[in-house]
Amino acid sequence: MTETPTFLEDPTDTRDAIMRATYLALCNHGYADLTIQRIADEFPKSKSLLYHHYDGKDDLLLDFLEFMLEHQRERIPAEPTSSADDHLNAIFDRVFRTPMTDDYRDFWRAMVELRAQAAHDEKYRDHFTRSDEFFRELFANVVRSGIDDGVFREVNPERTAAYLQTTITGVMTRRVTTNGDIIEDVREELDEYVRLRLLAGETGDSTE
Amino acid sequence: MTETPTFLEDPTDTRDAIMRATYLALCNHGYADLTIQRIADEFPKSKSLLYHHYDGKDDLLLDFLEFMLEHQRERIPAEPTSSADDHLNAIFDRVFRTPMTDDYRDFWRAMVELRAQAAHDEKYRDHFTRSDEFFRELFANVVRSGIDDGVFREVNPERTAAYLQTTITGVMTRRVTTNGDIIEDVREELDEYVRLRLLAGETGDSTE
Structure with a gap:
C-alpha cells in the first residue's frame, strides 16, 4: 500500500483530494498505464468531479506537477x-x-x-x-x-x-x-x- | 526530412533496412505516437516482414536499441x-x-x-x-x-x-x-x- 507524503495525507478541499488520488494512482500504475478511471479508484468523491475539473489525463497531471512545485516553493525557505x-x-x-x-x-x-x-x-x-x-x-x-x-x-x-x-x-x-x-x-x-x-x-x- | 546517420544510409540486409525505418519513424513521431504502421511507412519492403520478425512495437524498439549499442561497440576503439x-x-x-x-x-x-x-x-x-x-x-x-x-x-x-x-x-x-x-x-x-x-x-x- 503506497503511503502519501505527510502534506497529502489529509486533504482539506477537493483539489487536495484529487492531488492525493493522482499521487497514489501515479505511483501504483506509472504514467503509461494511468487512466482517469484509475485516479478515480483512489478518489473518495464522485468521479464526475474529475471530469468536471480536468480535460483528460494530461491536463490533470500537469496540474498535479504544478501542485507539487507549489508545495516545494512553500516548503523550502x-x-x-x-x-x-x-x-x-x-x-x-x-x-x-x-x-x-x-x-x-x-x-x-x-x-x-x-x-x-x-x-x-x-x-x-x-x-x-x-x-x-x-x-x-x-x-x-x-x-x-x-x-x-x-x-x-x-x-x-x-x-x-x-x-x-x-x-x-x-x-x-x-x-x-x-x-x-x-x-x-x-x-x-x-x-x-x-x-x-x-x-x-x-x-x-x-x-x- | 530526417537524415539517417551514415551507417544507416544504405542498408544491406533486411534487419538493417528495418533498423533504418525504425530510426526514421522514431525521430519523426517519438515513442508515444510510434506504431508498426508508421515504421512500415518508412520501410521499402513488405510490412508483413515487420510482423514476421517482431512481436509488436516494443519488441522492435528493444532490438533497435541493441542494434544502436552494437554499432557503438564496433565504432568506438x-x-x-x-x-x-x-x-x-x-x-x-x-x-x-x-x-x-x-x-x-x-x-x-x-x-x-x-x-x-x-x-x-x-x-x-x-x-x-x-x-x-x-x-x-x-x-x-x-x-x-x-x-x-x-x-x-x-x-x-x-x-x-x-x-x-x-x-x-x-x-x-x-x-x-x-x-x-x-x-x-x-x-x-x-x-x-x-x-x-x-x-x-x-x-x-x-x-x-
Whole structure:
C-alpha cells in the first residue's frame, strides 16, 4: 500500500483530494498505464468531479506537477537556514537517500516518465523549464550565501547551480532506469567536486 | 526530412533496412505516437516482414536499441587513440554539441522517451543497464589510460566514470525536456571538475 507524503495525507478541499488520488494512482500504475478511471479508484468523491475539473489525463497531471512545485516553493525557505556547506549536503542526502524505499522509487519512476513527456509535449516542457529554474535558483541561493559567508570560493552561482542540478537529474534518471548501483560512487565524486571547486581553503590534492 | 546517420544510409540486409525505418519513424513521431504502421511507412519492403520478425512495437524498439549499442561497440576503439585529456574532451564535444541540429534533437528526444520506459518495463531496464555499463567502461578506460600516462591523478577510474556518465545523462535529459539553455554553464563546470579532480599538476585555485 503506497503511503502519501505527510502534506497529502489529509486533504482539506477537493483539489487536495484529487492531488492525493493522482499521487497514489501515479505511483501504483506509472504514467503509461494511468487512466482517469484509475485516479478515480483512489478518489473518495464522485468521479464526475474529475471530469468536471480536468480535460483528460494530461491536463490533470500537469496540474498535479504544478501542485507539487507549489508545495516545494512553500516548503523550502528562500534563505538557507544552516551553513551553505551543510545545506548543500542536506539536499544531496535527500536525493541520494539509501536504501531507496519502494514509495520513493515509485514516485521517481513516475517523475522520470512525466519528464519524458516533455520531449514531445510543449506543456510538459513548459512545466519542467519552470521547475528546473526554481531548483536552479534554490541551488544558486545556497552557493551565493556560501560565498557571502566566506565558506565557498567566488564561483559563478548560476553556473554552479546549473551543474549541480544537471548531475542530480542524471542521478534520479539513472537510478530508476537501470539496475546498476552507481549512487555511492556518484555521491563521492560530487562531494569531491564541492570540496575542490567550492570549499574555500581546500587544495587540489586528491584524498586518494 | 530526417537524415539517417551514415551507417544507416544504405542498408544491406533486411534487419538493417528495418533498423533504418525504425530510426526514421522514431525521430519523426517519438515513442508515444510510434506504431508498426508508421515504421512500415518508412520501410521499402513488405510490412508483413515487420510482423514476421517482431512481436509488436516494443519488441522492435528493444532490438533497435541493441542494434544502436552494437554499432557503438564496433565504432568506438577499446583503447583511446589520443591523449586521455583530448579523448575526454572529444566525448564531451559530441554530447554538448551546439547548436543542436533538428535531427540530433529528434533522436535524443526519442532516446529520453525510450529510457523512461525502463521505469516500468524490465526489458528496457535490462537494456539501459547494459548500455550504461558499456559507456561506463568506456569512460573508465579513458581515465585508466590517463593515469597510466601520468596525465591524470591516481583517481578511482570506475567511480570517476560513473560520475561523468551520470552528468552526461543529466545533460541529455534536460536538453530535450526544457527550453532553458544550460549547456555552456554545465560544460564549463564539467571542465573545472576534470581540471581540479583529474589533471595531474593542477591546483585548487579557481580560474575566476
